[in-house]
Amino acid sequence: MGYYFSVLIKIFISFIQAVGAHLTMSQAGIFFLAIPVSYSFMGYSLAILQKKFLLGFGLAFCGSLLSYLYVRVSHESFTVLTAASIVGFEAFLKSFSDLTGGVLGISGIMRPGFMKALPDIVLVSGCLMLTLVLIENLIFKAPFGRALRGLKESETLLESMSISANKIGTVVICLASLLSGIAGSLEALRIQFLDPTFGGFPNLILIASIAILSMKPSVRTLVLSTLFVVLLPEVLRFFSFNPSQMGHMRMLVYSIMLVILIRNLSGKFTSAQRIV
Amino acid sequence: MKRKKVLGIENLHVQLGQRMINEDISLEVYEGEIVGIIGPNGCGKTTFFNAISGFVPIDTGSVLINDQEVNNLSPNRRAALGLNRSFQNVGVFKELTLEENLMMAIENSEKLPWNWMLKSTTRSYVNEKIDEALEDVGLRGHKKSLAGVLSGGQLRLLEMQKLKLAGGDLLLIDEPTAGVSPVLRNELAAQIKGLSKDHGRTIVIIEHDLKFLFSLVDRIIVFVDGKKYIEGTPKEVQADKRLQEVYFG
Numbered sequence: 001m002g003y004y005f006s007v008l009i010k011i012f013i014s015f016i017q018a019v020g021a022h023l024t025m026s027q028a029g030i031f032f033l034a035i036p037v038s039y040s041f042m043g044y045s046l047a048i049l050q051k052k053f054l055l056g057f058g059l060a061f062c063g064s065l066l067s068y069l070y071v072r073v074s075h076e077s078f079t080v081l082t083a084a085s086i087v088g089f090e091a092f093l094k095s096f097s098d099l100t101g102g103v104l105g106i107s108g109i110m111r112p113g114f115m116k117a118l119p120d121i122v123l124v125s126g127c128l129m130l131t132l133v134l135i136e137n138l139i140f141k142a143p144f145g146r147a148l149r150g151l152k153e154s155e156t157l158l159e160s161m162s163i164s165a166n167k168i169g170t171v172v173i174c175l176a177s178l179l180s181g182i183a184g185s186l187e188a189l190r191i192q193f194l195d196p197t198f199g200g201f202p203n204l205i206l207i208a209s210i211a212i213l214s215m216k217p218s219v220r221t222l223v224l225s226t227l228f229v230v231l232l233p234e235v236l237r238f239f240s241f242n243p244s245q246m247g248h249m250r251m252l253v254y255s256i257m258l259v260i261l262i263r264n265l266s267g268k269f270t271s272a273q274r275i276v
Numbered sequence: 277m278k279r280k281k282v283l284g285i286e287n288l289h290v291q292l293g294q295r296m297i298n299e300d301i302s303l304e305v306y307e308g309e310i311v312g313i314i315g316p317n318g319c320g321k322t323t324f325f326n327a328i329s330g331f332v333p334i335d336t337g338s339v340l341i342n343d344q345e346v347n348n349l350s351p352n353r354r355a356a357l358g359l360n361r362s363f364q365n366v367g368v369f370k371e372l373t374l375e376e377n378l379m380m381a382i383e384n385s386e387k388l389p390w391n392w393m394l395k396s397t398t399r400s401y402v403n404e405k406i407d408e409a410l411e412d413v414g415l416r417g418h419k420k421s422l423a424g425v426l427s428g429g430q431l432r433l434l435e436m437q438k439l440k441l442a443g444g445d446l447l448l449i450d451e452p453t454a455g456v457s458p459v460l461r462n463e464l465a466a467q468i469k470g471l472s473k474d475h476g477r478t479i480v481i482i483e484h485d486l487k488f489l490f491s492l493v494d495r496i497i498v499f500v501d502g503k504k505y506i507e508g509t510p511k512e513v514q515a516d517k518r519l520q521e522v523y524f525g
Binding site for chain 1: 329330331350351352353355356360361363367368369370371372376379380381383384388390391392393442
């Protein structure tokens with residue numbers, strides 16, 4: 001039963017994190033690749049302040065909003081810098097071993113009273129996912145959702161309509177960081193162990209795959225993409241791979257899937273193909 | 277009666293790299309006026325529009341919208357002051373539906389709250405306005421289609437409706453007839469005239485089709501090498517021998 005609960009939590013957590021990637025990458029066209037940094041940052045904040053759950057959560061919450069600083073970076077270096085910050089944060093975690101446990105990480109993370117067992121985490125993350133389904137649905141119907149999609153097509157045109165492209169970008173980046181941070185904290189509470197590889201590029205590949213697969217401004221597509229991407233490597237369990245190889249196999253599957261997606265989907269969602 | 281000055285440009289200089297694109301341009305545009313800007317390719321017409329709307333920094337001089345200097349304002353702040361513009365490559369979002377494009381214009385002009393679509397009265401009001409605007413240009417049937425599926429002429433008509441709904445009192449229209457068939461040009465001209473007469477907009481148009489422009493505007497300004505070369509009514513400019521020189525050498 002624990003396996004099924006874990007898979008369910010993985011789906012819910014991935015969805016929570018993917019909402020941010022869906023809004024930034026797929027809808028606004030902002031290649032904000034630092035999503036795993038806030039995932040890891042919030043997970044570690046909770047782990048370090050594990051006896052003061054609310055303080056840890058509050059600190060991490062504020063920390064996620066620091067992603068605002070990324071907006072100050074020039075357009076040309078934005079994607080590279082956000083990707084580089086994943087490596088930078090991992091190096092920080094390894095270096096400050098007094099605080100973060102270094103390469104050994106932090107084990108035995110305590111869960112708060114209302115999330116003692118896995119079914120509790122299923123419930124909390126499931127409720128969060130449902131709330132986000134409603135919120136994202138609302139965003140797509142609201143001016144903010146249209147502005148996001150407008151930003152992807154033309155920043156100039158958006159500005160000429162008295163909408164600040166910078167403000168829209170800032171809000172969506174902070175939102176993505178925050179959601180990623182929440183997902184990170186839930187995952188940290190689920191596995192109760194963190195090391196510097198928590199988050200990182202494997203997490204980025206997972207979330208970017210979901211975001212690329214769900215290019216349409218539709219929550220249903222995002223849910224289906226999350227289910228597909230999260231459940232895809234579970235098929236590997238039916239083969240008798242060495243457990244130590246499973247992680248690498250999973251990344252291989254995602255990488256192949258990304259290559260196929262990029263090859264086949266590029267140009268499929270342009271207006272010329274979407275005649276109504 | 278003194279007319280209200282909607283746009284004022286004083287000694288505008290725009291330099292991009294080593295090249296002076298606009299040099300010492302001064303002009304005034306008054307409420308309800310339609311002013312046309314013509315000139316050979318590369319004479320700085322579009323840069324002039326970009327400088328007014330804030331997409332290109334100006335070196336010296338000043339831009340005044342409704343007597344307020346806007347030199348240091350971002351493009352979105354200038355738009356909020358009532359400056360709307362179209363673009364050479366059509367100012368509509370092709371990945372959004374026709375309905376969504378017009379919705380964005382209404383949201384901004386009427387300052388609708390973020391949750392307006394949850395109120396049925398506002399929803400039906402917005403719907404009615406969109407239907408009316410699309411009906412006006414015969415595009416109601418495409419309401420839910422992506423703007424990208426429209427032809428060049430239809431896109432221009434949609435853009436005009438968007439500008440109409442977007443409010444503001446100053447419109448900068450950049451080459452409206454580019455990619456538009458002769459049949460649709462008449463409709464486009466009627467739409468632009470309507471924006472001025474029925475909606476009281478002050479309009480500045482850049483256009484290469486002189487016949488189209490002369491029938492539409494109150495005043496013409498000719499740009500040559502980034503400078504204001506000739507200014508006058510369409511009749512005066514047409515009669516000016518220097519215009520022949522500019523176009524035919």
